[in-house]
Amino acid sequence: MTPKIEIDQFSYRYGDEIALNTISLQVQPNTILAIFGPARGGKTTLLRSMNRLTEIGEPGTHSGRILLDGQDIFAPGTDIATLRRRVGMVFALPVALPMTIFDNVAYGPRMRGVRSRSQLQDLVQSALQSAALWDEVQDRLDTPAQALSGGQQQRISIARVLALEPEVILLDEPTAALDPISTAKIEEALMELKQQYTIVIAPHNVQQAGRIADDAAFFLMGECIEAGPASQIFTMPRDRRTEDYITGRFG
Amino acid sequence: MKRQHSQLVAFAGLWFAASLTIVILAIIIMYILAQGLPYVNLEFLTGRPLEQGREGGIFPTILGTLALGAVSLVLAVPLGVGAAVFLTEYTRPSPLTTIMRFGTDSLAGVPSIIFGLFGFIFFVTRLHMSWSLLAGGLTLALMVLPTIIRTTEEAIRAVPVAYREVSYGLGASRWQMVRTVVLPNALPGIITGIILSFGRAVGETAAVIFTAGTALNIPTSILSPTRTMAVHFYILAVEGISLQKAYATGAVLIISILAINVLANALITRSVSRAVRR
Amino acid sequence: MKERLISFLLFLCALVSIASLAIITFFIFQAGLPLIFRVGLGNFLESSLWNPSGDPQSFGIAAMILGSIWVTLGAIVVGVPLGLAVAIFSAEIAPPRLAMLIRPVIQLLAGIPSVIYGFIGLTILAPAIRATFGGPGLSVLTAALILGIMILPSIISISEDALRAVPSAYRDGSLAVGATRWQTIWRVLVPAARSGIVASVILGMGRALGETMAVIMMLGNALQVPRSPLDSATTLTSNIGLELAYASGAHRDALFATGVVLFVLIMILNILANIFTGRVTFWQRLSAFRPAVFNGRAAWRRRNT
Ligand SMILES: Nc1ncnc2c1ncn2[C@@H]1O[C@H](COP(=O)(O)OP(=O)(O)O)[C@@H](O)[C@H]1O
Numbered sequence: 006m007t008p009k010i011e012i013d014q015f016s017y018r019y020g021d022e023i024a025l026n027t028i029s030l031q032v033q034p035n036t037i038l039a040i041f042g043p044a045r046g047g048k049t050t051l052l053r054s055m056n057r058l059t060e061i062g063e064p065g066t067h068s069g070r071i072l073l074d075g076q077d078i079f080a081p082g083t084d085i086a087t088l089r090r091r092v093g094m095v096f097a098l099p100v101a102l103p104m105t106i107f108d109n110v111a112y113g114p115r116m117r118g119v120r121s122r123s124q125l126q127d128l129v130q131s132a133l134q135s136a137a138l139w140d141e142v143q144d145r146l147d148t149p150a151q152a153l154s155g156g157q158q159q160r161i162s163i164a165r166v167l168a169l170e171p172e173v174i175l176l177d178e179p180t181a182a183l184d185p186i187s188t189a190k191i192e193e194a195l196m197e198l199k200q201q202y203t204i205v206i207a208p209h210n211v212q213q214a215g216r217i218a219d220d221a222a223f224f225l226m227g228e229c230i231e232a233g234p235a236s237q238i239f240t241m242p243r244d245r246r247t248e249d250y251i252t253g254r255f256g
Numbered sequence: 257m258k259r260q261h262s263q264l265v266a267f268a269g270l271w272f273a274a275s276l277t278i279v280i281l282a283i284i285i286m287y288i289l290a291q292g293l294p295y296v297n298l299e300f301l302t303g304r305p306l307e308q309g310r311e312g313g314i315f316p317t318i319l320g321t322l323a324l325g326a327v328s329l330v331l332a333v334p335l336g337v338g339a340a341v342f343l344t345e346y347t348r349p350s351p352l353t354t355i356m357r358f359g360t361d362s363l364a365g366v367p368s369i370i371f372g373l374f375g376f377i378f379f380v381t382r383l384h385m386s387w388s389l390l391a392g393g394l395t396l397a398l399m400v401l402p403t404i405i406r407t408t409e410e411a412i413r414a415v416p417v418a419y420r421e422v423s424y425g426l427g428a429s430r431w432q433m434v435r436t437v438v439l440p441n442a443l444p445g446i447i448t449g450i451i452l453s454f455g456r457a458v459g460e461t462a463a464v465i466f467t468a469g470t471a472l473n474i475p476t477s478i479l480s481p482t483r484t485m486a487v488h489f490y491i492l493a494v495e496g497i498s499l500q501k502a503y504a505t506g507a508v509l510i511i512s513i514l515a516i517n518v519l520a521n522a523l524i525t526r527s528v529s530r531a532v533r534r
Numbered sequence: 535m536k537e538r539l540i541s542f543l544l545f546l547c548a549l550v551s552i553a554s555l556a557i558i559t560f561f562i563f564q565a566g567l568p569l570i571f572r573v574g575l576g577n578f579l580e581s582s583l584w585n586p587s588g589d590p591q592s593f594g595i596a597a598m599i600l601g602s603i604w605v606t607l608g609a610i611v612v613g614v615p616l617g618l619a620v621a622i623f624s625a626e627i628a629p630p631r632l633a634m635l636i637r638p639v640i641q642l643l644a645g646i647p648s649v650i651y652g653f654i655g656l657t658i659l660a661p662a663i664r665a666t667f668g669g670p671g672l673s674v675l676t677a678a679l680i681l682g683i684m685i686l687p688s689i690i691s692i693s694e695d696a697l698r699a700v701p702s703a704y705r706d707g708s709l710a711v712g713a714t715r716w717q718t719i720w721r722v723l724v725p726a727a728r729s730g731i732v733a734s735v736i737l738g739m740g741r742a743l744g745e746t747m748a749v750i751m752m753l754g755n756a757l758q759v760p761r762s763p764l765d766s767a768t769t770l771t772s773n774i775g776l777e778l779a780y781a782s783g784a785h786r787d788a789l790f791a792t793g794v795v796l797f798v799l800i801m802i803l804n805i806l807a808n809i810f811t812g813r814v815t816f817w818q819r820l821s822a823f824r825p826a827v828f829n830g831r832a833a834w835r836r837r838n839t
């Protein structure tokens with residue numbers, strides 16, 4: 006099987022601080038890859054690199070390639086907006102834009118140029134359904150999204166990405182700010198979504214990684230220590246440091 | 257105990273200074289209103305001045321003030337907001353932006369008489385606009401530009417970075433992001449800047465008198481000379497035309513400034529409480 | 535394509551905004567410098583004979599320069615202690631509600647037109663000073679007192695910001711070793727906020743130096759070197775304001791030359807103020823310029839706090 010995403014000798018540095026050091030990884034289509042490890046390991050940097058969000062505000066430098074369906078996303082002439090529609094991103098903190106629920110979810114399609122009201126309605130409805138939020142908000146789509154709870158706002162963030170009809174979804178600790186019930190709902194939604202999408206997630210903790218991941222990669226201080234099927238990584242890690250981290254012996 | 261004692265004295269001094277400042281403001285406002293309001297009535301507000309303003313009302317100067325403020329804002333707002341958007345969203349800090357900031361900061365410190373001199377030699381004389389709404393409006397526009405740029409920049413900076421990331425992350429282009437996220441959220445702050453700039457235009461004299469002139473007619477075109485309330489007030493007072501009319505004009509001027517500030521403040525508190533609620 | 539066009543338009547806006555400073559400078563200098571060269575800078579600045587339409591003409595602005603200096607220093611003497619006190623009050627000891635009240639007061643003080651201030655000086659203060667101390671009433675003292683009030687907003691707001699920006703560790707540390715609140719304020723906070731306070735004073739000077747209409751109304755406009763605070767005087771600005779409307783020929787040029795002197799003084803003050811407030815932001819950014827690191831870290835901190 007050809008990988009959906011292939012990260013090839015990728016490095017990223019902020020000034021002279023190396024955030025990612027020659028990472029190579031593959032993500033198979035319709036799977037969930039969990040990138041886990043202690044804070045400052047480079048998880049966020051890798052996720053943000055994958056749809057070139059690193060380029061806003063923080064001009065670091067990269068080397069190596071990231072291939073999406075075999076095409077280097079950094080190749081000159083790549084349309085960044087198109088890339089970001091193909092590879093959607095959900096951030097750690099739920100952010101509802103200060104507009105209605107409908108407008109939040111319709112934001113991406115509108116930026117792409119979709120004008121037709123009925124088309125937008127269809128997109129919004131199916132996105133909200135896939136994000137397991139439709140039942141809760143269908144009768145108040147015209148109310149401000151910021152009035153929703155944190156868990157609902159995070160599902161809005163997911164729905165917003167789904168409305169782009171992307172191919173890959175990136176999630177950076179999407180449940181870090183949420184209670185266990187909301188977390189469970191989001192994990193459930195993710196399990197559904199992988200039928201259709203390829204998912205890369207920086208999970209909130211090892212347990213979450215264990216629950217949802219097909220493949221896993223352990224990141225420590227900008228290095229990918231080891232990567233492989235989740236079943237193997239979480240039961241018999243090859244590297245001592247991975248084992249220490251998983252068993253909670255990590256400093 | 258001596259330390260406690262000197263603290264007591266010092267704090268008493270600070271309280272006194274703060275009260276004094278408030279009292280001074282109150283005296284200025286009360287004095288002008290008390291002396292002037294009795295002469296302010298509908299006739300005064302809507303009547304034409306007679307005998308250089310010794311009799312009659314101040315209607316043309318009210319119109320002149322509004323017109324001049326409007327002309328200057330029409331010119332300065334797009335320019336200033338555009339400049340602020342460019343400086344905050346389209347550039348990274350660079351020597352160029354540093355110089356641009358220094359330029360706008362310095363422009364804010366240039367005294368209004370210098371703007372008056374410039375407007376006089378450039379717009380009035382060199383560009384043959386003569387004393388006119390246009391020349392005055394252009395001069396005032398330059399003068400309020402720093403205010404607009406700075407308030408807009410601040411309002412834009414207050415828009416959470418997270419909104420920008422979400423917008424870019426959903427495939428928005430830079431301008432789409434600015435139009436849908438930055439500008440709507442910065443709007444209350446921008447409007448506050450616009451209102452405050454209008455206040456400056458209302459109160460300004462030195463830059464206006466040599467560029468818009470002192471003609472006491474109702475302005476009919478962008479090239480008509482005009483006299484603003486502040487200029488009228490100045491002439492009434494300095495040339496000793498009518499102290500009574502001066503007080504009355506001063507009262508109208510003070511009330512306008514009060515209204516403008518209350519409006520600006522209401523907007524500020526609204527946007528602050530919105531920011532808190534989110 | 536549309537994106538390109540828009541960013542170009544926005545760039546133009548920014549360019550026009552700063553170009554305006556250059557254009558203003560250029561035209562003022564172009565109109566004023568020739569006369570300064572003709573008369574000689576020394577003569578222009580050092581002679582106090584101003585008789586631009588007489589025969590022989592004389593263009594000396596020494597009296598006005600001295601008048602400006604008197605009035606500006608007077609305003610500083612009045613405005614700085616009062617303004618600093620209010621700034622300390624609202625940053626450090628005011629109950630929050632009162633501090634909230636002071637903000638709009640300052641804002642209003644800044645919003646009141648200068649002609650109103652001049653009028654207050656003319657109708658209340660000048661007669662009072664004439665009655666109490668004698669002299670013409672319209673005097674350096676009158677102008678200094680009112681200008682001292684007019685510069686309060688600059689002094690208060692900038693000093694207050696500087697005081698509030700002092701890290702709270704300074705305050706806590708001082709209180710922890712047993713200093714009283716006042717000792718903490720005076721020995722720790724004020725020195726720590728020194729550069730901002732100095733900048734506020736410099737900007738206040740700039741305002742006082744540049745004020746025109748109010749000064750015309752209060753200073754008596756006597757073309758003489760003031761010998762006491764109770765004398766009338768004239769300033770660089772008030773002379774321009776009074777004569778520009780009817781001046782022509784060399785006389786007008788001389789007023790622009792006066793404007794050049796004023797402009798240079800103001801720019802010096804601006805630069806000084808910038809050095810004091812923006813030591814980190816302005817000069818460091820321009821000299822030791824490292825965009826990637828600077829920007830990245832700032833954005834990263836914002837994200838993670
Ligand atoms: N914007 C930034 N500027 C400078 N350094 C950064 C920035 N973002 C992350 N870093 C650095 O890069 C490294 C990796 O951080 P990050 O990707 O956020 O890791 P994680 O998400 O695993 O916690 C850290 O050492 C961090 O200090």
Ligand SMILES: [Mg+2]
Pocket residue numbers: 045048049050177
């Ligand atoms: Mg992270």
